[in-house]
Amino acid sequence: MRDARIVSRRFELPQSHTLEVARAHGAYTRLSEAFDKTPSELIEIIDQSGLRGKGGGGAGAGEKWKLMLPHDPRPKYLAVNCDESEPGTFKDRQIITKDPHLLIEGIILTCYAIGARAAYIYIRGEYRAHQQILQAAIDEAEAAGLLHVKGAPLLITVHRGAGAYICGEKSALLESMEGKRGHPRLKPKQKECEWYFGNPTLVNNVETIASVPFILYEGAAAYRSFGTEKSPGTLLFALSGHVQRPGVYEAEFGTSMMAYIEHFGGGIRKGKKLKAVIPGGASTAVLTAQEALEACLDYESMQSLYSALGTGGMIVMDEDTDMVLALKNLLEFYRHESCGQCTPCREGTGLADTLLSRVLEGHGNTGDIDKLLELASTMDGQTICVFAPAVAIVIRGFLLKFRSEFEARMHA
Amino acid sequence: MIEIFVNDQSLHVNEGVLLIEALIQNRIDIPYFCYHEALGMDGNCRMCMVGIEGQKRPQIACDTIVKAGMRVHTTGERIEDVRRRILELELVNHPVDCPICDQAGECKLQDFYMDYGLYDSAVSKGEKVHGAKHVDLGANVMLDQERCVLCARCTRFTCNITKTHELGIIGRGDHARISTMPGRKLSNPYAMNVVDLCPVGALTSKDFRFAQRVWFLSSTPSVCHSCAKGCNIFIDHNAPKYQKERIYRFRPRRNDAVNGHFICDAGRLSYKSLNDHRLTCNNPDAMDRAKALIQAAHNIALLVDANLYCEQLDALVAFAQRIGAQLYCPNQCYYDEGFGDEWLRRPWRAANLAHINTLGITQSTPSEAHDLIISFNHPDLSSLTCKHKIAFSTHEGVEADVVLALRSWAEEAGTLINITA
Helix, strand or coil: CCCCCCCCCCCCCCCCCCHHHHHHCCCCCCHHHHHCCCHHHHHHHHHHHCCECCCCCCCEHHHHHCCCCCCCCCCCEEEEEECCCCCCCCHHHHHHHHCHHHHHHHHHHHHHHHCCCEEEEEECCCCHHHHHHHHHHHHHHHHCCCCEECCEECEEEEEECCCCHHHHCHHHHHHHHCCCCCCCCCCCCCCCCEEECCEEEEEEEHHHHHHHHHHHHHCHHHHHCCECCCCECEEEEEEEECECCCEEEEEECCCEHHHHHHHHHCCECCCCCEEEEECCCCCCCCEEHHHHHHCECCHHHHHHCCCCCCCCEEEEEECCCCHHHHHHHHHHHHHHHCCCCCHHHHHHHHHHHHHHHHHHCCCCCHHHHHHHHHHHHHHCCCCCCCHHHHHHHHHHHHHHHCHHHHHHCCCC | CEEEEECCEEEEECCCCEHHHHHHHCCCCCCCCCCECCCECCCCCCCCEEEECCCCCCEEHHHCECCCCCEEECCCHHHHHHHHHHHHHHCCCCCCCHHHCCCCCCCHHHHHHHHHCCCCCCCCHHHCCCCCCCEEEECCEEECHHHCCCCCHHHHHHHHHCCCCCEEEECCHHHCEEEECCCCCCCCCCCCHHHHHCCCCCEEECCCCCCCCHHHCEEEEEECCCCCCCCEEEEEEECCCCCCCEEEEEEECCECCCCECCCCHHHHHCCHHHHCCECCCCCCCHHHHHHHHHHHCCCEEEEECCCCCHHHHHHHHHHHHHHCCEEECCCHHHECHHHCCCCCCCCECCCCHHHHHHHCCECCCCCCCCCEEEEECCCCHHHCCCCEEEEEECECCCCCCEEEECCCHHHCCCCCCCCCC
16 A cells, blocks of 8 residues: 555654654745745645545535635634544544644645634644643744744634534534634525634634645645545545554545555454444444445545545444444434534434434334434434534434344334 | 515515515415524524425525525425424424413414424423423523523524623533523513513513413503603403403514514513502592582693693693693603613603693693692602692592592503604
8 A cells, every 4th residue: 555644744753743853854844935926826736736625524625715705805714623523533633743733834824825814723622632732832833933924923823612513513613713602604605715703714624734735835736646536635544443453544545445444454353344334434324344345435435335435534343333332322422412503403313312212222113213214304404504414324324224233123 | 576486476575585584574374483583594493494496405494585586385295294394303302281381372383283293292201301490580581491492582682682691502402401691690671572582482471471371362552651662562451250351461562663573671561550559430429529629729730641642632731721721741750861771761751751742731840829730640749739639540549639530541542652762
């Protein structure tokens, strides 16, 4: 398997989070190369590179940057989404603890490109220790006089979340940053940038921003030399569950899922057979072992399997896994994390969890499976954000692909 | 104006309005909890689903702006099925305690259930998420968290309208609750409007709850007399068996030129004085004694209340001329500077002072030269000294040589001129 380390290049170095080590290995040394270009040239390079948002949605980053209204007189902001809370996903954590300076460098470049002079890193509340490393890195960079955009001072602020998964949704994140409840906003009627206190704002995932320096220095073609046509570049895929070596390993898009699990994860835990893989964080449709054999780690392949690449955080489950319990675990998570704004999600996540509890307690009947499936369709596409549709995907994936396991638990 | 088609019926609506507004204005049935004309859309209840031709999925009418030629369906199996299923979710954790709920009869949840629901509950009682049942939020507002549909109308009212921010939603998912901050109470002069805003039985008025089933009440449109603003209200009244007619509550009546959708709490609770300590009958010889006093008097002052209707005041002007009396309306007793605010409350606490001004009635205390004062419900009669007094009064407890019963403003029809500034 080809070495494809773009973001994780410095992860293995001792003390890689310090400015000294990062600088010795190339951090901040080529900023002036980018500053020599115009902001619109930089946005064009990002667009050409085909960089896709790495927070789960996979929307084109260039497309998003182009929505940033270059001639608008209002101040512009960058919000870096580090509210990483998706079960099975822990890649952003690696970046901010192993190479925070890569993120900071990405922020400087992005702010230059979009005309922002202030950036916020919205970090999940539970990442306290990680936040301290990140803050120390920002302080170091500040002290070294690095926090500027072509001479104009740049303010980077770490904003700690209060532990709500939904604040990873970009508009809920901004609501939370504005001091309100983290409720997703209604979607605009046309394509537009995000708004922070009514000012044009770009929201991107940590890994997306951390990919920016490589692309801007090496060029779009260098980035496109990795990955596939529609999924260019690399991703910090994460492995958890029943593998020998769980962890975060960067690979290029298009890598075979099983080859990845073998190569980096050392295969399924001893002597066991694969049963299922949730491919991209909890909110993507579960794949059966058969589907996992065909799957490649890119957007197209996952779409053809009616699942999604999501955050690339794979949860591997071996033959001993109880799929009913696994779904229960996920539904408890969704019930706990639904923001409670829209009725189908607020009540649907709870009802799904209640129905499955009934099954696990031995009071279920076959009607409960149909009820759960009906609930999934009620939750799909009827809400402000994609939280409830994701739950619908999860429920359908488990019930339709492993129906016999659920039926075996039923009374009648 | 643009043309849209709803259920194949052509409608002409203003450009740029929300579809739900167009539907409501044209009296097309559409269920909703969170949208409110005064609060705008929030998009959280997901009840106002409609089918729009060209759109794959049902859309919420409150987050859709009308477009020329738009074809909308508010009925049909698919739409009704979606509404039914979302409504079912609203009721998952609802206690379904309509028989003991004060909102029954004017509850949107109940209405929609009869329209779209009619199914058995998906969860048993033991599986429901429970919340606090009798939370005294303050300002006469009681909260039952289990009945709440989290439409956020009440929180939006305190955030966007009164800007007092007492109410908020705490918790997430099916544990989300309306609440005040710990140790804090709902307290603003307009707080009880949240009871009207609440589409269900979550917020009820401590003053009205359990007093009367709403289907026994008759509503009469009227105007509040609590200050010079003239907020439009409904008087909800009923005569319980073997009892006299009573007023049970005032509710705001929409008038965008005066009070919009709201009234203040002081006005809302002012109905109480119309029920209690009322003077309802006269002594048999009262009229004769009054006539005798008037005939014997040389210098009569006619005191009029600034809450009387224009028609009454006009008649009293004629009456004063006929008996040669001088008209007065001492106004200091109506002025309460602390009561006024920037929104609906006016410091002049009488409903028809503008007409008193128009008629040029003297607004100072009558001179001591008068040997008879005839008062038509003026509140300050007792502070005046005079040889003889005749009082026409709505309430008991007035001291005068002759006291005659007067119908209250709620029992009369008439015209008022308000002071909007």
